[in-house]
Amino acid sequence: MAETQHFVFALVEDFTHMALSCAVDPLRIANLIARRPLYRWSFASENGETARASNDSVTMVHHDFSSLPECDRLFVLSGIHMKEKDTTRLVSALRRERAVGTPIGALCSGAYILASAGFLEGMQAAIHWEFHDSFMETFPEVNLVRNVFVADEKHVTASGGTATADLMLHLIERDHGYDLSVAVADQMVYNAVRNATAAQRVSLQSRNGMRNTHLAKAIQVMHDNLETPISPAVIARDLGISTRQLERLFGKYLNSSPKKYFMEMRLERARHLLLQSEASITEVAMACGFESPGHFSRVYRATFGVTPMLQRDRMN
CATH class of the missing domain: 1.10.10.60 (Homeodomain-like)
Known part of the structure; x- marks a missing residue:
């Protein structure tokens, strides 16, 4: 494993800002507690300049989809209206990254994009509960689960929101041990960390x-x-x-x-x-x-x- 792992987040327009924050902040806090750069991260978008979230906040990005850098993990993050987006360039980039062995995952509704590209056939996957019905009908070959995240498949997936933090804490524990993941959760005042088998609970x-x-x-x-x-x-x-x-x-x-x-x-x-x-x-x-x-x-x-x-x- 590299001394510093590089995570790239491919942001699709109208992505969920909460999921992005819950993905990045655990990595930042892990660096702070460890007093060394265990992780670094960068963002990519369609135009290579900015990405707009569903709450209308705008994030500056480092790369466009056609020129993704070498990285240790690549996550697709989308939110509402992802079915209406033209993800042709993103999917092409994902296929190139898959060909060179880059671990690829998805956050929030991002599993829909991976499934549409044929990445999740025969695998378990998690997606936000709002998309469950249409996902099961559209991708019967994917074993959709109600878990907050799935981390033991080739392509890891998280259902979005705070489930993204649960996934990141799981990855931190896998990479650097239980004590660090607990210390990160404590800094986040996050005292009910869920494991992968926890089901999504909504009204x-x-x-x-x-x-x-x-x-x-x-x-x-x-x-x-x-x-x-x-x-x-x-x-x-x-x-x-x-x-x-x-x-x-x-x-x-x-x-x-x-x-x-x-x-x-x-x-x-x-x-x-x-x-x-x-x-x-x-x-x-x-x-x-x-x-x-x-x-x-x-x-x-x-x-x-x-x-x-x-x-x-x-x-x-």
């Missing part, structure tokens, strides 16, 4: 309610019964639909099953309680509907890679 109404009433109601029922989980069959019966219909809804809109989604909700709540409360492991297990601390610990470790006790110790 039920904005994500599902406008699309399918039964699905939104089913998720609300799950949310209301985290301490005393009920089966998908009972949920379906209470909604007046069949269990098979419920399974189809979760598969179509969330690329999941009711049972798996419910378990993810319970585990995510457990994780928040571990990190943000003084409740004991047993109390957390009971609050999230697990029959025993032992069962809770096994399921938690299988999902997050650490035991509940180690999860809490890491944050102390």
